């Protein structure tokens with residue numbers, strides 16, 4: 001048994017002390033897991049655009065100071081009372097959408113949005129209303145029930161998926177958010193069909209994973225839409241068949257796409273978080289049946305709009321969280337799919353950095369130089 005069990009662990013973490021300021025690598029204290037909780041030694045974490053969105057102050061639930069990060073992989077260090085589904089030494093991926101198997105969302109086939117601990121998670125605390133993190137005498141908030149920008153974190157048992165221990169955690173950590181989200185949005189939420197015409201706004205990690213899902217579903221045309229033409233080459237490698245840069249046109253991009261696709265796309269996806277591109281994606285759908293799926297997360301207080309006639313005439317506007325995957329059931333299967341070389345993951349990793357260089361990962365994201373950066377702890 002590890003000599004840390006039952007004790008507070010002192011370790012390194014990247015702390016966001018306030019919005020719009022770089023993270024600071026600090027020594028923090030991480031309390032032992034309480035009943036129904038799991039303490040995890042995090043070995044690697046991706047940096048997702050949602051971490052940047054919250055750090056930049058756009059998240060209405062953003063609370064500071066906080067340990068951000070929600071795309072991690074690690075090894076269980078110890079478990080709290082009553083935990084049965086994982087044990088010390090298990091390789092795990094924390095989940096920002098848990099799966100309790102008990103709430104009305106978990107018992108419904110229609111959604112993956114487990115609600116068991118959503119209220120406390122949104123307030124940045126554990127299900128009992130308290131934090132396990134302290135730094136220099138101050139309490140730090142948790143983030144999305146994961147807080148993976150720390151060498152150790154504590155999460156609810158229902159927020160942990162056990163994965164194949166042969167899988168490289170510095171790669172499969174990305175299945176904790178971006179890749180699973182985009183892939184599942186195409187396959188589960190939208191239900192792309194063979195022969196479809198699709199268009200994807202935003203060719204970051206989520207958008208590329210949508211393209212991968214559309215290709216898997218047998219889509220014949222997959223149009224990538226991004227304001228950075230340098231993204232096309234990599235998008236092509238993921239299955240994108242055409243590229244459109246809205247900057248190359250002097251009319252609304254939805255008009256361009258409707259013309260190029262004989263009336264519009266069967267499926268469109270917004271992977272940016274911009275309410276203008278959300279509208280463009282909806283209005284690029286084919287009359288009668290086109291489905292537009294919002295994945296991007298818009299800033300606090302923003303609202304979407306279109307003419308209601310767009311919906312009256314058969315277009316469907318929907319959204320997707322974590323790709324619609326029932327998390328604890330699905331993440332281990334996605335890891336297995338990767339291990340069988342049927343799902344790309346390595347190709348998403350542009351940079352691997354140590355914890356004290358984590359701010360560079362945010363810089364690479366904002367400058368469009370990375371698909372994903374992975375921080376090794």
Ligand SMILES: NC(=O)C1=CN([C@@H]2O[C@H](COP(=O)(O)OP(=O)(O)OC[C@H]3O[C@@H](n4cnc5c(N)ncnc54)[C@H](OP(=O)(O)O)[C@@H]3O)[C@@H](O)[C@H]2O)C=CC1
Pocket residue numbers: 048049050053177178181201202203204205206207225226227228231271272273274277294295296297298320321322323365366367368369371
């Ligand atoms: N619903 C869910 O479950 C999830 C939602 N998200 C959200 O999905 C979105 C994408 O995340 P992620 O892939 O990590 O982000 P990235 O930053 O990696 O990718 C976003 C891409 O959009 C491009 N872009 C920015 N503005 C425009 C524009 N006006 N028109 C076309 N392209 C544009 C960016 O180009 P450039 O690089 O040149 O700026 C970049 O390629 C975010 O809003 C994130 O919060 C993420 C995970 C899960």
Ligand SMILES: N[C@@H](CCC(=O)N[C@@H](CSC=O)C(=O)NCC(=O)O)C(=O)O
Pocket residue numbers: 048050051059060061062097113118177297300320321322
């Ligand atoms: N906190 C925000 C909402 C943020 C949001 O929509 N998050 C996505 C995941 S983004 C991952 O990178 C999500 O799945 N949401 C489901 C949920 O229950 O939060 C706000 O307050 O608007």
Ligand SMILES: [Zn+2]
Pocket residue numbers: 048049050051070071177178
């Ligand atoms: Zn994310």
Ligand SMILES: [Zn+2]
Pocket residue numbers: 098099100101102103104105106107113114115116
């Ligand atoms: Zn549930």
